[in-house]
Amino acid sequence: MRARTVVAILMLAACRPAPAPTPAPAAPARPAVVVDAGVTPVATPTVAPPDAAPPGPPVTTMTLAEVGLEATSLDRSVDPCVDFYQFACGGWLAKNDIPADRARWGRFAEIDEKNLASLKTLLEADAKWNATDPVGNKLGDFYASCMDEAALEKVGTAAIKPLLDKAAKVKDAKSWLAMVGELHKIGINVVWSVSADVDNKDSTTYVTMLDTAGLGLPDRDYYLDEKFKDKVDAYREHVQRMLALAGVQKPDAAAADVLAIETAMAKLTKTRVERRDPQAAYNPMDIKALTKSAKSVDWNGYFKGLGFTPSKKLIVGTPKFFAGLDALRKAQPPAKWQSYFTYHLLAENAFALPKAYDDEAFALEKVLTGVTEKQPRFKRCVAATSTGLGELLGKQYVDKYFPGQARSTAITLVDAVVKELDGDLSQLDWMSDATKQVARDKLAKIVRMIGYPDRWRAYDFTIKRDDFGGNQQRAAAFEVHRVLARSGKPVDRAEWLMNTFTVNAYYNPPTNNTALLAGILQPPFFGQDRGIAANLGGIGMVIGHELTHGFDDEGSQYDAKGNLVNWWKPDDQTKFVAKGQCVAKMYDSFEALPKQYVNGKLTLGENIADLGGVKMAFRAYRSLRKDATRQIVADGFTEDQQFFIAVGQAWCSKDRKEETQRRLTVDPHSPPKFRVYGALRNLPEFAQAFQCAVGTPMHPSETCSVW
Ligand SMILES: [Zn+2]
Numbered sequence: 001m002r003a004r005t006v007v008a009i010l011m012l013a014a015c016r017p018a019p020a021p022t023p024a025p026a027a028p029a030r031p032a033v034v035v036d037a038g039v040t041p042v043a044t045p046t047v048a049p050p051d052a053a054p055p056g057p058p059v060t061t062m063t064l065a066e067v068g069l070e071a072t073s074l075d076r077s078v079d080p081c082v083d084f085y086q087f088a089c090g091g092w093l094a095k096n097d098i099p100a101d102r103a104r105w106g107r108f109a110e111i112d113e114k115n116l117a118s119l120k121t122l123l124e125a126d127a128k129w130n131a132t133d134p135v136g137n138k139l140g141d142f143y144a145s146c147m148d149e150a151a152l153e154k155v156g157t158a159a160i161k162p163l164l165d166k167a168a169k170v171k172d173a174k175s176w177l178a179m180v181g182e183l184h185k186i187g188i189n190v191v192w193s194v195s196a197d198v199d200n201k202d203s204t205t206y207v208t209m210l211d212t213a214g215l216g217l218p219d220r221d222y223y224l225d226e227k228f229k230d231k232v233d234a235y236r237e238h239v240q241r242m243l244a245l246a247g248v249q250k251p252d253a254a255a256a257d258v259l260a261i262e263t264a265m266a267k268l269t270k271t272r273v274e275r276r277d278p279q280a281a282y283n284p285m286d287i288k289a290l291t292k293s294a295k296s297v298d299w300n301g302y303f304k305g306l307g308f309t310p311s312k313k314l315i316v317g318t319p320k321f322f323a324g325l326d327a328l329r330k331a332q333p334p335a336k337w338q339s340y341f342t343y344h345l346l347a348e349n350a351f352a353l354p355k356a357y358d359d360e361a362f363a364l365e366k367v368l369t370g371v372t373e374k375q376p377r378f379k380r381c382v383a384a385t386s387t388g389l390g391e392l393l394g395k396q397y398v399d400k401y402f403p404g405q406a407r408s409t410a411i412t413l414v415d416a417v418v419k420e421l422d423g424d425l426s427q428l429d430w431m432s433d434a435t436k437q438v439a440r441d442k443l444a445k446i447v448r449m450i451g452y453p454d455r456w457r458a459y460d461f462t463i464k465r466d467d468f469g470g471n472q473q474r475a476a477a478f479e480v481h482r483v484l485a486r487s488g489k490p491v492d493r494a495e496w497l498m499n500t501f502t503v504n505a506y507y508n509p510p511t512n513n514t515a516l517l518a519g520i521l522q523p524p525f526f527g528q529d530r531g532i533a534a535n536l537g538g539i540g541m542v543i544g545h546e547l548t549h550g551f552d553d554e555g556s557q558y559d560a561k562g563n564l565v566n567w568w569k570p571d572d573q574t575k576f577v578a579k580g581q582c583v584a585k586m587y588d589s590f591e592a593l594p595k596q597y598v599n600g601k602l603t604l605g606e607n608i609a610d611l612g613g614v615k616m617a618f619r620a621y622r623s624l625r626k627d628a629t630r631q632i633v634a635d636g637f638t639e640d641q642q643f644f645i646a647v648g649q650a651w652c653s654k655d656r657k658e659e660t661q662r663r664l665t666v667d668p669h670s671p672p673k674f675r676v677y678g679a680l681r682n683l684p685e686f687a688q689a690f691q692c693a694v695g696t697p698m699h700p701s702e703t704c705s706v707w
Pocket of ligand 1: 606609
């Protein structure tokens with residue numbers, strides 16, 4: 001079960017895949033290769049580079065490993081100007097297969113595996129009862145209850161029995177609404193979602209939000225686009241088997257009913273691209289207006305049932321969905337809704353039910369992502385404990401595994417990148433002084449959260465060592481209530497939206513803050529002993545990416561305080577939109593699977609952030625090294641080249657075909673390979689570093705630039 005807070009997060013990672021054709025291959029004639037700061041040729045792709053000294057300070061020769069990069073991940077047989085991703089990652093791609101329990105394997109996943117092992121060590125120690133450590137006992141009991149598969153077999157569906165009974169008795173509008181409320185209370189967002197988040201037009205206050213939800217497949221497109229027909233068929237069969245396990249009569253007909261309901265809902269659900277428009281998602285209503293829209297719902301009773309008082313202003317993400325809600329409910333007889341509720345209750349709880357249910361849930365995952373094996377139970381129990389008690393575990397992780405020095409080093413790097421972005425904003429040739437001033441002010445006000453929170457959240461719910469199902473429900477209910485109860489209250493700008501051990505970073509427009517999590521402050525992104533070029537190409541790129549989100553097509557609609565206020569002079573905005581269109585068009589041409597392309601509009605915000613992020617990180621690296629008395633050449637690669645190799649090697653990654661298809665539909669990030677191509681082919685400094693001639697794939701004659 002998952003309690004989900006709906007937040008406008010713009011993540012860096014959680015992204016994308018590998019193989020597939022792309023920027024035209026075909027190596028054009030061009031001087032053999034490589035160089036240093038844009039001057040002396042140092043190497044050919046296939047031969048070890050000579051140690052010709054580049055101009056500038058005296059050279060210190062090192063190996064790539066010594067500066068924090070991986071020589072064995074390279075493929076030197078490839079011309080970096082033709083296919084830089086293959087050049088940086090070819091060796092890695094050749095020696096890495098996707099593990100059976102992963103849909104994607106890349107650098108983020110590598111670190112994630114390492115973090116999982118650390119968290120396992122912590123939780124196994126916690127699971128040994130310690131009378132003097134109440135926090136450890138909470139974590140340990142939760143984790144131990146999850147690992148106890150025998151207990152789950154023994155109790156069967158007891159933990160959800162009262163809800164299953166209730167679902168089977170849905171007979172009219174009232175019992176239908178009661179069921180929706182019961183499931184929302186434990187974080188299962190059937191039919192619609194309810195949350196409380198920052199008011200986009202009054203960012204000092206949390207506001208209650210309602211939007212579409214309740215689909216079992218990854219996106220509305222799966223129901224409506226013919227190309228997903230095989231997935232829909234597999235889903236129907238899966239729903240049928242899941243319902244059969246629970247003893248539902250005529251499960252084949254019941255599964256068809258679930259599909260009919262979800263398809264009707266999908267038609268009222270916005271596309272992913274439409275959902276990226278924050279203005280269109282901002283539809284304030286009060287309860288009276290909402291009642292006018294969905295007449296048969298007793299909204300006051302619904303909110304009361306959830307145990308909180310909503311804000312006076314409710315923000316409705318998709319008004320047409322709520323306007324169609326009465327008709328949607330009435331179009332399907334109660335028996336069909338019984339199947340729908342029952343299925344979602346089982347599917348969301350499958351991990352806490354006997355193995356047969358969990359196996360069935362995995363059968364669907366296999367179809368949708370291509371994974372062939374379930375994750376070992378400990379990994380899933382670490383994840384479940386993280387969901388339930390994230391900040392307790394986060395604190396243990398930071399105390400034991402995060403070196404304090406890393407935080408201060410990371411702060412230095414963030415400062416350096418901010419400085420470059422500020423310099424960039426002040427010198428743009430396409431923006432008026434008035435708009436520049438507001439943009440710089442917004443940048444200056446971005447709150448930077450590095451590593452871990454200064455204050456940790458408490459968790460107050462009962463945890464029983466022999467009741468995993470109950471623990472999950474209580475954890476979810478606690479989180480749902482925590483979020484909803486803040487409706488109408490002041491915004492806590494110091495809240496962290498991800499767990500510290502997550503391998504990720506984010507920027508959140510309505511709070512104008514960015515977080516760089518302890519979990520990602522590791523190689524191949526970051527290391528205390530790595531060269532400056534390698535650190536800036538890795539974590540510097542991540543930092544630049546997140547900061548640029550404040551100025552992407554979506555983030556730029558928010559002001560320094562996090563309000564949706566247009567601070568752009570019209571002429572500047574017109575130019576900005578045109579620059580974005582250039583980027584969208586370029587990414588639209590990237591073919592990730594045969595005849596399946598990156599969606600330039602869906603990924604525009606991330607791509608703008610990638611382009612700006614690499615550029616700012618590069619400038620920051622240059623500026624941190626400008627007074628260096630020695631220049632470092634590593635295995636023949638200049639420092640500029642080391643920077644770009646770090647960028648490329650951060651994205652080495654492979655996806656299963658099904659996963660690529662799923663992500664092309666749902667993921668706002670481009671596949672990793674295209675993140676490398678897209679960001680670097682638009683950057684003159686890259687072409688200069690590797691001496692790529694105009695017209696080579698990595699140095700096209702037409703490029704895009706936003707920031
Ligand atoms: Zn991002």
